Amino acid sequence: MASRIVERFEHVRSRNEDAALVLLAVTALSLVAAFVLFYLQSRWTVVPVASFLLLTVVGWVKYQATIARGLTFVMTVATVGVLGLIVVFLVVRAWPAFDQMGLAALYRVEEPLWPPRPDSSWSLAPMIVGTLMTTVIATVVAAPLGVAGALYISEIASDTTREVVKPGIELMAGIPSITYGFIGFVVVNQFFYEEFQTSTIGNYFTVGTMVGIMALPTIVSVAEDAISTVPEAMKSGALAVGTTNWQTMKSVTLPSAFSGVSAAVLLGVGRAMGETMAATVMIPHTKGFADPVYDVFGGVGETLTTVIAFEGGNAGGRHIEGLFAAGVVLFVMVLVLSVSAQVIQARMRNKYGGDR
Structure with a gap:
């Protein structure tokens, strides 16, 4: 009798964990969709944002431990991803300037020094x-x-x-x-x-x-x-x-x-x-x-x-x-x-x- 109760408990817990993981995956996809639509400047960005908030609240009420672990991981990945995108954006936008001057932009001391102009020398x-x-x-x-x-x-x-x-x-x-x-x-x-x-x-x-x-x-x-x-x-x-x-x-x-x-x-x-x-x-x-x-x-x-x-x-x-x-x-x-x-x-x- 005791073994059947334990098996039943394990079965229910496994089902709850599977449901929590599915909910967490949908929540993460909503966040990704919100980022994509925001980048595309879509007016529908509010839909995945609202979905993310709603799913987070539901998951927090029903599967708090699993959702908390998952959300901390998702937010960590999002933070690192945003930082990486910022770095890439900076480098891409700055590359033509460095391509023009190379490392001389870091140490050149002759005039003119600033501001950069097409086909002219400059320095930081x-x-x-x-x-x-x-x-x-x-x-x-x-x-x-x-x-x-x-x-x-x-x-x-x-x-x-x-x-x-x-x-x-x-x-x-x-x-x-x-x-x-x-x-x-x-x-x-x-x-x-x-x-x-x-x-x-x-x-x-x-x-x-x-x-x-x-x-x-x-x-x-x-x-x-x-x-x-x-x-x-x-x-x-x-x-x-x-x-x-x-x-x-x-x-x-x-x-x-x-x-x-x-x-x-x-x-x-x-x-x-x-x-x-x-x-x-x-x-x-x-x-x-x-x-x-x-x-x-x-x-x-x-x-x-x-x-x-x-x-x-x-x-x-x-x-x-x-x-x-x-x-x-x-x-x-x-x-x-x-x-x-x-x-x-x-x-x-x-x-x-x-x-x-």
């Missing part, structure tokens, strides 16, 4: 230099301040202070970048122009400083989360053998949380490298190299993001292809930064152990 080198300079300045500003702020919140501040300061810092991350840019243009640029007699209102230093301030909330929040995961036993053990609080933070806490802290810094650097609106508002849109090239207070300034944002609306032909080429270069730079972060984290995990 000034914008690449500007992007690197503003990113380095932002990192110098944000990294030490961000890590110090995270250490203070996690290890030094009282519970009351922590409950007030951390939400305030996380709230700062939600301030629109255009607001930072406007403050930088009106206050920071004007201050340097009047007090230090810079050649123009706006330069790499002021832009990098403001972008570094923008990156601070991200670095502080993520680094504090990483530091707070260090086991209390490790810190207590260090204090028990006679180390001071500072020695414990320097020799135990930071090395143990280095993987997460480095990820926080690189997230902030990634935001600095890809920042658009604040830099567009503050920077003097003058093409070329500073003289000398490392002069961060000079009147020449442009980055890859600002040139795309500033000129994209009015560009066409070879010019728009050059802007897509700038997008490809920026994507590669951020990709290299991301891969470097993964390598650093892997090495630190191997050195110190653990999963942080």
Whole structure:
């Protein structure tokens, strides 16, 4: 009798799983159909979208576990697919520009440098230099301040202070970048122009400083989360053998949380490298190299993001292809930064152990 009940239960469960898989397959096909019709600009796109939502609700009610696993897989595939399509689109649109100039577009320093025109030479080198300079300045500003702020919140501040300061810092991350840019243009640029007699209102230093301030909330929040995961036993053990609080933070806490802290810094650097609106508002849109090239207070300034944002609306032909080429270069730079972060984290995990 018991065996028959078990067999019956297994049969019903198998039928439910088969029905859930069929429903999941139809749901995935509805999503694919929605993407295809959207690409074709069809007015019937709403039909598969509504079907996808309806089937998802039905599946969630009847076969929640199977549908949840399937939908997470489908969404992961969709995310990777969309990212791949974006990369392909960028490369295809930028290919004519690279075909014209080749790798010389990345390092050519002779005039004329920009904008691209048919049968003329051009270069992204000034914008690449500007992007690197503003990113380095932002990192110098944000990294030490961000890590110090995270250490203070996690290890030094009282519970009351922590409950007030951390939400305030996380709230700062939600301030629109255009607001930072406007403050930088009106206050920071004007201050340097009047007090230090810079050649123009706006330069790499002021832009990098403001972008570094923008990156601070991200670095502080993520680094504090990483530091707070260090086991209390490790810190207590260090204090028990006679180390001071500072020695414990320097020799135990930071090395143990280095993987997460480095990820926080690189997230902030990634935001600095890809920042658009604040830099567009503050920077003097003058093409070329500073003289000398490392002069961060000079009147020449442009980055890859600002040139795309500033000129994209009015560009066409070879010019728009050059802007897509700038997008490809920026994507590669951020990709290299991301891969470097993964390598650093892997090495630190191997050195110190653990999963942080």
